[in-house]
Amino acid sequence: MAGAHVSNALVPYYPNSNRDVVKTQEIVGPQGAWALIRTAVLNPTPGRTLHELYMSVGKAVEKHANRAAHGLGLGPHAVAQKIKSYFGDGEERLQKLGLLRTSIPLKLAKHCEKLMKYTLPTESANTQCQAFRVIVELVTLFPGLRMNFVRARCMGGATSIDAICMLWSRPTTSPDEEWVFWNALAATSLSDSTLSTILEDCSIAQLISCDDGRLSISERLLIEHHCSGSNICSALCVRYLVGLLDLARFWLDMSDVKFAVARKLCFEMVRILEDIGVDILELGPIAEWQTPFDYDGVDSLAITLLNGFAIWFSKLEPDIWAIQPWYESFRKFLQILRRPRSAELLPNSSDCAMKGFNNIVPAVYQDVELQVAMDSAEGTPSAKNTVKMDLNCSNNSMSSLQSNIQEPQDPDEQAGSVHESQSGDSHSLASDTEAVESEQEIEEDISSQDSGDKTQRVASGAESHTPDSDARNLQYETEEDISLQSDKGNNITAEMDNDDNSEFDMELDLESKADAGDSRNIYRDVVSANINYTIHNDFSG
Template identity: 45%
Template sequence: MGCATVLCTGSDAPFQSYTSSSSFSLTLQGRMASTTLTALVPYLDSQQAVHGVTEKGRWALILTPSPGRTLNEVYSSVGKALETHANRAAHRWGLGPSSVAENIKTSFGEQEERCAELARLKNEVPPKLERSASKLMKYTLSTESAKTQIQAFKAVVDLATLFPDLRLLFLRSTCMREVLGSKDDISDFWKRPNDDPTEDWTFWCNLAATSLADTSLPEIMDSVPIPQLANCLMDDGGLSVIERLLVAHDCETVSSFPRALCVRYLTGILEMPGFWMNAGAVHGDVAKKLCLKLVQILTDIDLDVMPSDAPLESQAPFDYEGVDSFADIILLGISNWLGRMVNYRLQPWFECFCQAVQLLRSPRSAIFLPKAFLRATDHALEALVPTILRTVELDIAVEARRVVWLRIPVSHGMTIPFEIPSGGTLFRLRKIPSARGQTIQL
């Protein structure tokens, strides 16, 4: 027979201890809004714990974590901590997917050097680059931790869209040679056999698999030589690669993986110097299409929605990093144009560019698109595109009489006290928000 010791804690009751030796029926006293029970049942007969579970044992399993379960939690916590330290140490030593991806990026250089290296990759693959690509793909295997896999998936998406010819190099790596080229085959190959994948793992696994799969997007990127990707006038009079990617983006649903990859491919093209070296009429029309596309994307992710007292959290995994880079390169490129133009306000892209800048100055942008937010709130761009203040209505439900200190996000910021009458009521505030990075706080 075992004994049970129960420790009770509550918001309105002092610490209490009860012991029962014959049965597990307890009477708890005290006014407790919430009660937590913890029971530990030591068996006098060790065989009892192995060969059978009695009525008391069943209650013990329900009411408390057993020693084995507690040890499992301890081991899991220690394992996660060790994994974090190991990943940091690996990054310092030049190991891990993020470090390998940075080395690959560095090997391509910047600006004109990147274009030359990409063109050279069509005919010859440097042995060092091939080894780095194989090393990165090994981190996508299920033998790695889920956290390491996610880092590898993100690196694969980034590199395969910035440097399109790396896609085939990744597929030809040693660990991927037996895998077919479809998205489902690749994602199945990366599955973890004994773990339930998280939403984050599933999202990045599928996005990375789509970036390597044989789809129409790589065909668009391979349709012209690398130096001509940024051209807006094609020899055959057809649509440019940028315009074809914009059309492909429109043909997909908001949450589809090819849609996210279209944004990534566009970013890779715009990060090359070719497009921004020409500010003529044709490039101006394409720049307008890019700005309109950016406004559409920012609206789709609700950057035009003012924050309330609800937390600003993402409801589902989304490639915010890709949108952040896309918005940032557009702001950088057009900002350089603005510095060289006199009548920039007459340009066809200026109005939609200003709309995109205003959206990127919203509080939600600071959370989800940090790079673009910093560039949109830069003093130099603020001088060219001043912040527009607008009036909004906020509904705040309260339940009791209290004073609410509400920070109004105007251009300089202020704090105003409001006394709320007793009883449940709806408090409506009409003020002018907007501002650079300030939020509404209760």
């Protein structure tokens, strides 16, 4: 009995018990650390699997819940739409903005209070970011509305940028760059600053007037935008200009002073568009390293300017359009909006510039050279290879692009051909019986080769392949996807189908960097292309 008794002080020895224990010296180096991470990824645990399941289900439920909430009038966008509906348009907006300087309607105060609650960290990060966006839009679109947001009870009297950011900060999670950008932009729009002083220390009539002898509000905003060293301040200046130019009475005045202000606005817009790279002749997605930027604000300012100038053109005779002091600056502004990259960054204003002013500033076409890089794996196009911009074309034209890619022949194929030729010559000198037998042997050798082999049967008298019979076709469609079609040849032909109504011509000279010996893949790594692309441009006097 004593021999069978096992003491609790003894630890039983199991040789395989420490097999899964990670040794310290194995993870000291970088390779050991990556091996540990790779082992954890390749061996999923129940806890991680359940976490991924809960996250996917939670995202799906959140999506449907947000849609239902928006339909019920909940969420930042729904509340913002109610505030916009209160102010209305045209003269009604001017009257409501004037009353806002003296009193705060109870209904409007409730909407502002409700919207500010969505900025608190008790909401999700996505909901906060949506609230930041609509706050920036409302504060700059309706001058004087800022104080209604600041006086909300949930703000706790915070008026400085640091105090507001501290109130909205998320202590548990690290937000992304977009959240940080819009958080700073919204906090700056609500704080007491130089911009808020410029907009709130004047009447509604002074906001839209341009008197001789002093700078107008729009000119002061242009100066602030041009001289400011802060991206946040510059973005707010653009947004405030949208609010001023969107007022109905701004474009009713057609004095020389207003013409001079409009000319300055066009020059500044050209500079803004060049700063964000609209004039760059390249296609494709925006670089991933770019910091967040308020492209929607620039797009809104551009389309507001276009709508205002359309009012002026309708009131002027066509014979005197070209002699207006702002015409040249407007023409340059319209010209850069018709660039290819503008459709990616500023879709609304680009579409307006392409379709709404052809009778005023005719579009002149120019062939330019573009550098395009299209990534592809194993010859199969991926979703990220699709061009994001929508090429607006006008005559349902068919643009063909062709290229020749020379593939060296396989040495084995060349050797086989020479061998066959020599065999054929030697057997032609023999008797007829021996020639027939040799020819049959050669055909049997050829038929036993791989079906992809391109050996030409010279000795047997078979029809040889021609470059025209082996062609690769690349079908390139500009709508949403890119489809590749391939044969086994050396020529690539690409066609672009256009469904819109403008002239378009593109010629590609594709230079493949793929393995030329692999006839199964069109593209292995990258295809660089020189494109002659027709853009909307205007050089008329």
